[in-house]
Amino acid sequence: MQQKKVVLIDGNRTPFLKSGGSYIDLMSYQLGQYAISGLLGKTGIDPSIVDKVIMGTVISNMKTSNVARESAISAGIPNTTPCHTVTLACISANRAIASGCLEIYAGQADVIIAGGVDNTSDSPIGYKKKMRKKLFLAQKLRGFGDYLKFALSLRPSDFAPDRPKVAEYSTNRVMGEDCDIMAASFGVGRAEQDEFAVRSHQLAAKAWEDGHLGKEVEPVALPPKFKTIDKDNGVRGDSTLEKVARLRPAFDKKFGTLTAANSSFLTDGAAAVLIMSEDKAKELGLQPKAEIVDFIFTGQDLDTELLLGPAYAVGKLLAKNKMTFDDLDVIEFHEAFAGQILANLKALASDEFAKEKLGLDKAVGKVPMERFNLWGGSLSIGHPFGATGARLLTTTANRLHHENGKYGILAACAAGAHGHAMLIKRYEG
DSSP, X not given: OTTSOEEEEEEEEOOXXXXXXXXXXXXXXHHHHHHHHHHHHHHOOOXXXXXXXXXXXXXXXXXGSSHHHHHHHHTTOOTTSOEEEEOBTBTXXXXXXXXXXXXXXXXXXXXXEEEEEEEGGGOOOEEOHHHHHHHHHXXXXXXXXXXXXXXXXXXXXXXSEEOOOOBOTTTOOBHHHHHHHHHHHTTOOHHHHHHHHHHHHHHHHHHHHTTTGGGGBOOEEETTTTEEEOSOSOXXXXXXXXXXXXXXXXXXXXXXXXXXXXXXXXXXXXXXXXXXXXXXXXXXXXOOSEEEEEEEEEEOOTTTOTXXXXXXXXXXXXXXTTOOGGGOSEEEEOOSBHHHHHHHHHHHTOHHHIIIIIOOSSOOOOOOGGGBSBTBOHHHHOBOTTTHHHHHHHHHHHHHHHTTOSEEEEEEEETXXXXXXXXXXXXOO
């Protein structure tokens, strides 16, 4: 099936903004529209040649449950192009891109736009189950008597909103609580988490100053005043260890080491990539940036390994392709929390983890930090749940070209104790 080569032409994203900010009046599909229309403009392709659009999302709006369709049509993709939406927590865009690759391998498509979007500022907030049941049954009411009886059955408590909570359904723990537990089990302390968080912000600020991240972002102009937004607003280039050390724990108030500074923040944004078969790229005269070599998805123990996806996925993918970190020039991991990153790095360097969890003879290896997340990461840039995977792929490919590298790997963890890793190769043609 993989006789065809799948290549990445380019990627594009909106500025990533802290939730509750400038995107608060938008629906998710509108952010997706900005990402896709920007990608069409950047690559110059005719929308009519796009065979399919696949987008990932986590916070779904019932009015636009197939957010890929609404995003695509509003961006100018013809309505004859089928679109579908996938969801796999924080690796939803990764799943969308991988699904696109499989469609191309199978000969079902040649040109695909894939990515993801989330607008947590527009999270649907409803009533609790008791009220929802009453409202559902109210559809059968007939006549004044029925409506009066229904009205008299309502209580003030029925109108209390069902407040959204980013928690694991099976454990009812929020991800930060799981990360606090995992960081402690791997011996990851507060000081090294703060140090990594400061690193992320300072590297992201430098990447913006040097023009790297600006090349991946399409400015958006929001109605009614059409104010232009052209930069991520979560990057704090002035972060210092002294500043972040003052913050109190955010989850486990007594023993926790996770704070607002060393955890990713709720973010709104969208990202998309253009992938196609190598033959189609040659036919269209397009110069790809990278070849997508291989990818993997993993599942782990929900109770103890919720955020260990990168260690599992990277370990298995490198073993499958008979590679080590010495073969990689660019390494990009999603930064959910500094504690999550550092725990995964320790797992990858552990012989015990490799033998017990991956079935390997020795550790996958120590990650070379001089090749790791050099343009910042989710801790600083932000993390729209459904979009981050497309950002990671775009950045990995761009870094390969900027740093004259050959192979790059990207990885991420996700709720439900999932992991993902993708291996790409700089396209030489």
